[in-house]
Amino acid sequence: MSHTLGIRQAQKQKTRQALLDAALGLLEEQSLSSLGLREVTRAVGVAPTAFYRHFRSTADLGVELVEEALGSLHPMIESTVSATGDSDDRIERAVGLIARHVDAYPAHVRFIARERHGGVQPVREAIRRQLARFAEEVKVALAEHPESAGWSEEDLLMLAGLYVDQMLVTASQFLEAMEGAAEDRERVARLAVQRMRLISIGRHHWKE
Amino acid sequence: MSHTLGIRQAQKQKTRQALLDAALGLLEEQSLSSLGLREVTRAVGVAPTAFYRHFRSTADLGVELVEEALGSLHPMIESTVSATGDSDDRIERAVGLIARHVDAYPAHVRFIARERHGGVQPVREAIRRQLARFAEEVKVALAEHPESAGWSEEDLLMLAGLYVDQMLVTASQFLEAMEGAAEDRERVARLAVQRMRLISIGRHHWKE
DNA sequence: TGTACATCAGTGAACGCGCGTTCACTGATGTAC
DNA sequence: TGTACATCAGTGAACGCGCGTTCACTGATGTAC
Numbered sequence: 001m002s003h004t005l006g007i008r009q010a011q012k013q014k015t016r017q018a019l020l021d022a023a024l025g026l027l028e029e030q031s032l033s034s035l036g037l038r039e040v041t042r043a044v045g046v047a048p049t050a051f052y053r054h055f056r057s058t059a060d061l062g063v064e065l066v067e068e069a070l071g072s073l074h075p076m077i078e079s080t081v082s083a084t085g086d087s088d089d090r091i092e093r094a095v096g097l098i099a100r101h102v103d104a105y106p107a108h109v110r111f112i113a114r115e116r117h118g119g120v121q122p123v124r125e126a127i128r129r130q131l132a133r134f135a136e137e138v139k140v141a142l143a144e145h146p147e148s149a150g151w152s153e154e155d156l157l158m159l160a161g162l163y164v165d166q167m168l169v170t171a172s173q174f175l176e177a178m179e180g181a182a183e184d185r186e187r188v189a190r191l192a193v194q195r196m197r198l199i200s201i202g203r204h205h206w207k208e
Numbered sequence: 209m210s211h212t213l214g215i216r217q218a219q220k221q222k223t224r225q226a227l228l229d230a231a232l233g234l235l236e237e238q239s240l241s242s243l244g245l246r247e248v249t250r251a252v253g254v255a256p257t258a259f260y261r262h263f264r265s266t267a268d269l270g271v272e273l274v275e276e277a278l279g280s281l282h283p284m285i286e287s288t289v290s291a292t293g294d295s296d297d298r299i300e301r302a303v304g305l306i307a308r309h310v311d312a313y314p315a316h317v318r319f320i321a322r323e324r325h326g327g328v329q330p331v332r333e334a335i336r337r338q339l340a341r342f343a344e345e346v347k348v349a350l351a352e353h354p355e356s357a358g359w360s361e362e363d364l365l366m367l368a369g370l371y372v373d374q375m376l377v378t379a380s381q382f383l384e385a386m387e388g389a390a391e392d393r394e395r396v397a398r399l400a401v402q403r404m405r406l407i408s409i410g411r412h413h414w415k416e
Numbered sequence: 417t418g419t420a421c422a423t424c425a426g427t428g429a430a431c432g433c434g435c436g437t438t439c440a441c442t443g444a445t446g447t448a449c
Numbered sequence: 450t451g452t453a454c455a456t457c458a459g460t461g462a463a464c465g466c467g468c469g470t471t472c473a474c475t476g477a478t479g480t481a482c
Contacts, residue, residue, distance in 0.1 A: 008478050012425060031327035034242030038468065048469080050426050057469095113325040117318075117380060119239035128384075158402045169373050172325060176336075194366045202410030216445050220458060246435065256436080258459050265436095 016054045018044045020068065023061055024107045032062045033119035059120050066115070066126040069108035070134075076101075077134055081141035081163075087204075091196040095189055098167060102174040113172040131168075135160045150207045162199060166192075224262045226252045228276065231269055232315045240270045241327035267328050274323070274334040277316035278342075284309075285342055289349035289371075295412075299404040303397055306375060310382040321380040339376075343368045358415045370407060374400075 005013065022043035026035060035058050041048045055061040080094050102109050115123045116131075138160035142148055148156060170192040177185045213221065230251035234243060243266050249256045263269040288302045310317050323331045324339075346368035350356055356364060378400040385393045 006479070008423090008425070011478095015425080027327075029327065031239035031241045033239045034327065036468065037470095046425095047427050049428080049471090052470085053425055110325075114327065116325075117321040118326070119235075119237065119242065119322065155402065158399055159406065161399070162403050162406065165373075165377055191366055191369070194363065195370050198367065198370065198410040198414060199407065200410070201413050202406040202408070205409050205413050206406060214446070216456090216458070219445095223458080244435065245437095254458095255460050257438090257461080260437085261458055 012053070015044070015046060015050065019046075019051065019054055020061065020065060023058070024065060024111060027065075027111055027114070028107055031118055032058060032115055032123060059122050062115065062120055062123040063126045065108075065111055066123060066130060069105070069112050070127070070130040073101075074133070074137060077167075078137050078141055081138050082144060087200045088197065091193055091200065094167075095170065095192045095196070098170050098192070099174055099185070099189060102171050102178070106175060106178060109171050109175055113168065113175065116168075131164060135164045138163055147204060155206070159199075159203060163196075166195060166199065170195075220261070223252070223254060223258065227254075227259065227262055228269065228273060231266070232273060232319060235273075235319055235322070236315055239326055240266060240323055240331060267330050270323065270328055270331040271334045273316075273319055274331060274338060277313070277320050278335070278338040281309075282341070282345060285375075286345050286349055289346050290352060295408045296405070299401055299408065302375075303378065303400045303404065306378050306400070307382055307393070307397060310379050310386070314383060314386060317379050317383055321376065321383070324376075339372055343372045346371055355412060363414070367407075367411060371404075374403060374407065378403075 019040055023035060023040045026039055026043060037051045037058055038048045040058070040061075041051050055064070076097065080090070080097055083090055083093060085093070112127060116127050118124060135157060139153075139156045142156055142160055143151075151159075170188070173183065173188045173192070174185065177183045177188045227248055231243060231248045234247055234251060245259045245266055246256045248266070248269075249259050263272070284305065288298070288305055291298055291301060293301070320335060324335050326332060343365060347361075347364045350364055350368055351359075359367075378396070381391065381396045381400070382393065385391050385396050
């Protein structure tokens with residue numbers, strides 16, 4: 001039962017998305033806690049009051065941005081961890097995937113890095129929830145690996161969390177490299193691979 | 209040649225420190241990019257214009273806070289890494305030290321976690337510089353360990369960076385635990401120790 | 417298909433408020449003799 | 450030690466400006482008959 005949105009609904013969605021996009025753009029240079037509602041509507045070209053037809057506040061908009069930025073990543077992450085091949089193959093592929101994701105969605109990545117510990121509690125909470133889901137999913141995928149024989153659930157979750165945090169660190173390093181900081185792209189990729197390799201070696205000798 | 213500050217200089221320092229302290233307090237609930245100069249002076253009880261006698265802007269004040277928060281940590285970090293005892297001893301001691309530091313200076317820790325990827329470029333840069341110094345110092349300390357035989361400078365720096373990032377992750381998890389989030393203190397400590405152990409195991413089998 | 421009414425996304429004026437910055441100032445502290 | 454002048458941390462009034470929020474509104478879209 002495919003359902004076409006009415007003209008009114010479609011236009012509303014379009015404005016809503018324009019507000020989200022404009023906010024994301026403005027957040028490249030500031031934090032959510034200083035983002036003004038009028039800034040956002042000005043960037044879109046609608047009246048300030050139009051904002052309230054879509055969001056209660058900029059914090060509310062921020063929570064929606066979290067869903068947009070992280071909600072769609074679950075399939076990608078799971079497929080990476082459960083991919084076939086040996087450890088080194090998987091690591092190379094994972095780092096490549098992170099690099100491509102940062103290239104494709106730099107503003108989303110920056111937003112998550114910035115607001116993970118930012119000044120807006122509901123947004124921090126939304127990010128924490130999504131990252132906990134990631135860790136849980138990685139844990140389940142790791143449990144499938146033969147190397148995980150004998151691992152407790154707790155240790156698997158510990159390792160999964162380490163991977164998720166490492167993924168975020170790597171993503172934000174790629175971002176810094178894009179901004180023309182000291183580190184270049186290739187160096188970041190090499191470093192990330194080495195870190196993951198070291199963790200992977202620790203994993204293989206954990207149950208000795 | 210011990211030099212006592214004049215009354216005027218001493219009073220100026222006192223006001224300056226009061227401004228830094230007030231700002232740090234206000235930053236528990238917001239980001240630096242939304243911190244107002246008038247908020248800070250109001251909290252201290254001086255006229256808004258007094259602010260300019262000490263700082264050019266809130267960004268400038270932020271950079272000073274970075275020095276206050278991280279500048280004094282160098283001796284502590286170095287002594288932890290170069291401490292005697294086996295790996296597990298050192299790990300337990302390091303995690304304990306982090307826990308105590310977060311207890312003693314929660315606002316400083318929160319500030320660094322928040323502004324590391326925050327919306328104020330000079331502050332991000334100041335934090336990046338201090339963390340790079342930490343990594344360099346940890347590298348030098350690690351090089352002294354007998355386990356580091358055969359390690360390249362690059363690999364040592366990779367490992368040092370991994371430790372520094374892990375230190376920050378652990379500190380911010382302790383902070384979340386203090387805020388009464390899902391995780392409790394003990395669980396965070398246990399998890400941090402396990403992560404460090406896994407990394408340490410990876411380290412011992414790196415050159416095989 | 418056409419008509420009459422309901423809905424509701426976006427408008428625009430208005431409000432009170434706190435912001436950052438300027439400026440000339442004051443009066444305690446510092447210094448030269 | 451006392452006096453005359455210099456310094457300068459902190460003051461307080463004033464400014465123009467953009468903020469979030471309220472309200473009654475408009476007119477295109479949706480719906481019932």
